[in-house]
């Protein structure tokens with residue numbers, strides 16, 4: 001028998017709930033992916049590049065045109081400069097970026113601070129590299145960061161802090177004060193940051209996404225991880241990127257070249273061309289805000305309690321005032337009984353702490369959201 005390196009880990013909740021939704025013909029608001037197709041023009045571009053023969057290995061760190069476009073996107077939006085050749089790496093999804101950044105920094109026995117609830121790939125990446133996850137809970141109910149708790153969790157062994165803004169599953173968006181606090185408590189220490197910002201273009205109510213790289217001190221120690229999956233409705237293409245200062249990028253690429261080596265060539269060329277026009281991603285804030293508003297207005301007619309999400313395409317609701325049922329059981333029961341699948345938030349805690357919260361993905365067509373809301377409005381505990 002193979003001795004498992006992750007004996008406690010099973011199939012991810014996203015796979016489990018999506019399958020359950022399929023089996024019960026339920027509306028799938030569980031796994032986070034857009035329920036609509038990407039742009040015809042982007043698909044045509046991929047086709048064009050394939051037909052032109054761009055079908056062999058891309059350069060290891062990415063197609064130069066695409067790296068330049070990613071660097072100019074960051075320069076235009078955040079006024080921060082990155083050298084496209086040396087400091088931008090194209091990878092096969094943010095999941096790879098996160099894994100490669102963790103692998104580049106974490107050694108046996110290093111401690112890594114993970115703010116919970118946390119995206120499910122962080123802790124396994126840390127553990128597989130011999131690191132020790134140190135879990136710090138976010139504040140309930142707004143999921144802001146308790147900076148005293150983070151400060152208390154830092155030891156001489158702390159090597160890395162995992163950051164996620166806008167936050168999956170809770171939608172919290174970091175403020176300038178959050179960035180300043182992080183800089184202050186890590187000053188003069190060799191602590192790095194993996195900043196998962198895959199929802200960078202999905203923030204609401206006039207908020208601005210503040211990447212860690214926009215803070216001059218944090219920038220020097222940050223691996224900034226992004227994904228085109230969320231931005232262009234192409235989660236199935238698995239293309240992401242990592243921006244990091246040169247010394248960090250050098251180490252990052254050493255891992256990337258032996259994980260996947262390089263990423264799909266025609267898609268990189270197509271994305272480089274598609275990125276020419278910033279309006280293609282800058283409209284997303286409003287696009288998803290409208291969906292959040294539609295979903296939240298419908299939720300008002302349900303017994304759930306919630307605070308509208310600040311960013312990402314997820315809305316968390318609480319039923320703590322209604323029932324003691326476990327969130328996992330409830331998510332399964334709702335899928336079977338009323339045909340709406342969600343994600344129980346306890347899965348994002350290492351100890352499966354159950355705050356009686358469910359996560360819904362509202363990246364769906366409006367009529368699908370309306371149908372789901374109708375079902376949720378009829379649900380009784």
Ligand code: PMP
Pocket residue numbers: 032092093094095096119164167168196198226227228229235238239240
């Ligand atoms: N981080 C977060 C917070 C996510 O929600 C996701 C997936 N939705 C990822 C990383 C993974 O992104 P990718 O599909 O590009 O690997």
Ligand code: GLN
Pocket residue numbers: 012014015030031032033168
């Ligand atoms: N990031 C997506 C979510 O949070 C799922 C990605 C996956 O299935 N691995 O739902």
